[in-house]
Amino acid sequence: MTRKVVIPSEVLHAFSLPKDIRVTPFDKGRSLFSVQHEHRSLLLKRFWRLESDRASVLESILSACAPTGRIPAHHPTRSGKLILEHTDGFFALFDFIHDSRQVKxxxxxxxxxxxxxxxxxxxxxxxxxxxxxxxxxxxxxxxxxxxxxxxxxxxxxxxxxxxxxxxxxxxxxxxxxxxxxxxxxxxxxxxxxxxxxxxxxxxxxxxxxxxxxxxxxxxxxxxxxxxxxxxxxxxxxxxxxxxxxxxxxxxxxxxxxxxxxxxxxxxxxxxxxxxxxxxxxxxx
Missing domain, CATH: 3.90.1200.10 (Aminoglycoside phosphotransferase (APH), C-terminal lobe)
Incomplete structure (x- = not known):
């Protein structure tokens, strides 16, 4: 049975997600969470080693890399940020990609x-x-x-x-x-x-x-x-x-x-x- 994980409601709201949406762990380290929303599979990422100064640089990196098509599509917050800073940590939301796991x-x-x-x-x-x-x-x-x-x-x-x-x-x-x-x-x-x-x-x-x-x-x-x-x-x-x-x-x-x-x-x-x-x- 998959346990429901409590993510702060402010985080869900910032990403335009319903406060009662089901969020489940995707990895053992509790840094990735699976979210099903409007028939879409998403991943919510919590960054454990990120600080404010590095978060702003990471925002720039993701923005620069997005046009290459070589990172998953990220979903911005209501204020247009790719990285959300919250008292519970830093978060990002992006598309879940089904993976073949075959190294090419x-x-x-x-x-x-x-x-x-x-x-x-x-x-x-x-x-x-x-x-x-x-x-x-x-x-x-x-x-x-x-x-x-x-x-x-x-x-x-x-x-x-x-x-x-x-x-x-x-x-x-x-x-x-x-x-x-x-x-x-x-x-x-x-x-x-x-x-x-x-x-x-x-x-x-x-x-x-x-x-x-x-x-x-x-x-x-x-x-x-x-x-x-x-x-x-x-x-x-x-x-x-x-x-x-x-x-x-x-x-x-x-x-x-x-x-x-x-x-x-x-x-x-x-x-x-x-x-x-x-x-x-x-x-x-």
């Missing part, structure tokens, strides 16, 4: 390239990733562990960031943030982790995750991506280094959170260690 690498790559082209146009203050770990902390956390061998990669990746195009990027392009409609274009969701990062690292992160680290699939993704957003020579040369550095930073973040008593990310440790080892091996 070329189509996914085209979606990422289109979104990157749109996000380049968004002007916003320099924004670090929400899970950012300063370089001194990375060195302290990895030194004396079996990850210490990765420290030179992190240092090289830090230098490489100054030699490739950087812009606002999605910053969380794993499988669950892609929607593969049975018919139609691949769509992207969940932009709240956006940050200013090397564009090529964001693209290669998606290529690696969707191809399961298989070189042939990775190359297929990147070739399709480059057909829409041609890569600079610097990006071709330094992309893998930046990707490896990104995976190593994620390991440092997990260790930092564990040190602070937060075990929420520990389950991802082995996965990212394998990702890091694989991409470092590609550099050789």
């Amino acid at each position: 690498l070329s189509s996914a790559a085209q979606a990422v390239a289109c979104i990157h082209e749109a996000m380049i146009t968004v002007k916003a203050p320099l924004t670090r990733p929400p899970l950012f770990v300063p370089a001194p902390d990375i060195h302290r956390l990895l030194a004396g562990t079996d990850l210490e061998e990765f420290l030179p990669i992190v240092a090289e990746a830090d230098k490489a960031q100054n030699h490739v195009p950087t812009a606002l990027v999605h910053n969380d392009l794993h499988q669950d943030n892609f929607i593969f409609p049975v018919n139609g274009k691949v769509l992207l969701i969940d932009f709240e982790s956006f940050s200013h990062n090397p564009i090529i690292a964001d693209a290669m992160f998606a290529a690696f995750r969707l191809s399961a680290g298989i070189p042939e699939g990775f190359d297929t993704f990147m070739e399709a991506y480059a057909a829409i957003r041609p890569l600079d020579e610097s990006e071709k040369e330094l992309g893998l280094l930046l990707l490896a550095g990104d995976f190593i930073r994620k390991l440092a973040f997990i260790l930092k959170e564990k040190e602070a008593g937060n075990d929420a990310f520990v389950a991802d440790y082995e996965k990212y260690r394998e990702f890091a080892r694989t991409t470092v091996s590609w550099l050789k």
Whole structure:
């Protein structure tokens, strides 16, 4: 039996939804809720890690990406906002897309390239990733562990960031943030982790995750991506280094959170260690 979830009536009213409408959980993290309204399937998204300054940038990102047709259609509030700020959190309402769950690498790559082209146009203050770990902390956390061998990669990746195009990027392009409609274009969701990062690292992160680290699939993704957003020579040369550095930073973040008593990310440790080892091996 599906439990009814109580969403503040002010949130429902802001999106022109009846106060007695049925809202049910769509995911275990209670960040997505299914809504049936006027014979339409909608998803109500609650953003757990969003703050007011980032919410305004996210509004600009969604507005810039909407014309690409590569994000689900969003339904604005009565005041015309795509992101609603409420005392209970930040919310957005968008169409539910029935998903085939078949990973089509070329189509996914085209979606990422289109979104990157749109996000380049968004002007916003320099924004670090929400899970950012300063370089001194990375060195302290990895030194004396079996990850210490990765420290030179992190240092090289830090230098490489100054030699490739950087812009606002999605910053969380794993499988669950892609929607593969049975018919139609691949769509992207969940932009709240956006940050200013090397564009090529964001693209290669998606290529690696969707191809399961298989070189042939990775190359297929990147070739399709480059057909829409041609890569600079610097990006071709330094992309893998930046990707490896990104995976190593994620390991440092997990260790930092564990040190602070937060075990929420520990389950991802082995996965990212394998990702890091694989991409470092590609550099050789």
